[in-house]
Amino acid sequence: MIINADLHIHSKYSMATSKSMDLNTIGTEASKKGIDVVGTGDCLHPMWLEEIKNASTDDSTIKIENTHFVLTTEVEDINRVHHLLILPSISKAEELAERIGKQGNLTSDGRPSVKMDGCEIAEIGKDVEALIGPSHAFTPWTAIYAAHDSLQNCYKDMTGYISFLELGLSADTDYADRIKELHELTFLTNSDAHSPWPNKLAREFTQFSVPEISFDGIKSAILRKNKYGPTLNVGFYPEEGKYNQTACTRCFQHFTLESAKENNWRCPEDRGQIKKGVYDRINELADFDAPMHPSHRPDYIHLIPLSEIIMMALGHSSIHTKGVQQAWNKLITDFGSEVAVLLDTDIERLKVVDEKIVNAISAFRDGKLIIHAGGGGKYGWIELPEKEKQVKAQNTESSNQSRLFDY
Ligand SMILES: [Zn+2]
Ligand SMILES: [Zn+2]
Structure with missing residues (x-):
């Protein structure tokens, strides 16, 4: 059978997350998006694990609406590298909490920081039969390739046990398959959602x-x-991610790698820290000029969240307006899922909503939406391909790395 899975989210017990990140809301919202399996996230947090237990029917079965949950947690190691662990059962999560709790505080944050390195976390992970791999591997703050130049450098003797790598929002398969040591691994695309709304949950x-x-x-x-x-x-699209390009973390101005180095990683405008983007980091790590996909690598489909396309088409400033919500609900109810609406359904049939929305979806399908790359912690943003806007985007291409996509 074929299933859709989003294996990395955070609960309401993690920092900077929505209070609505509870199992019922996540289960209901995931169902609407056509997602079959969601990672619980934060399964080492005692209060979240209690909620998981209450919702379960046995040691490993948690199902809400049509959504199944598997036990997952993210852990931050002593080098500030984030790792994702996927666990077989509630009892194995308790066992992991027992062992890892000696090295860090499990109650302060849904994603605990522990005084262990990647190798030690992987050893304990293996003992509890968890799958483990690096989260959002290329981002500049808390990721394996921010702290290390290779898998081996992070996981040492446990490197052979690492089975997957999470690409993160700012990278895709074409980026990561330029690095030879990653060819063995399965790539996961996960949302890392901090709120359950449709532009966040299962956005990957x-x-x-x-x-x-x-x-x-x-x-x-x-x-x-x-x-x-x-x-x-x-x-x-990797450009939509908030760490795609090298940029200032204060004013978000973009820099080439060379000018970031010349400026000593300080923004000349406001002295803000310049953070190396995923695009530049991959170029440093790459063994190949072009992606070399191993035979097991599946296709990668690029999406823009439907609610954001609707928001842009209607000219609204948030996805939470009544107009955006109504159109989103109508499309999902009529056609089943975002993927069905964005990619599969005949464009004529979509005309149950405002024509501006249908035109925007059509522009997305034709690769005509303009994506302005993100960087420094600011997401990329999209624009409709009106003539004059296209000209403007092309004129500023070199400075802000805007791209007009044609695929
Ligand atoms: Zn993380
Ligand atoms: Zn700046």
């Missing part, structure tokens, strides 16, 4: 072929055992 997800919906099913897909495996990565 992985489609898998699995024998069954369970931890074991997902494990055989991630390990690519017995013809099971990932069948599709779905996510942002």
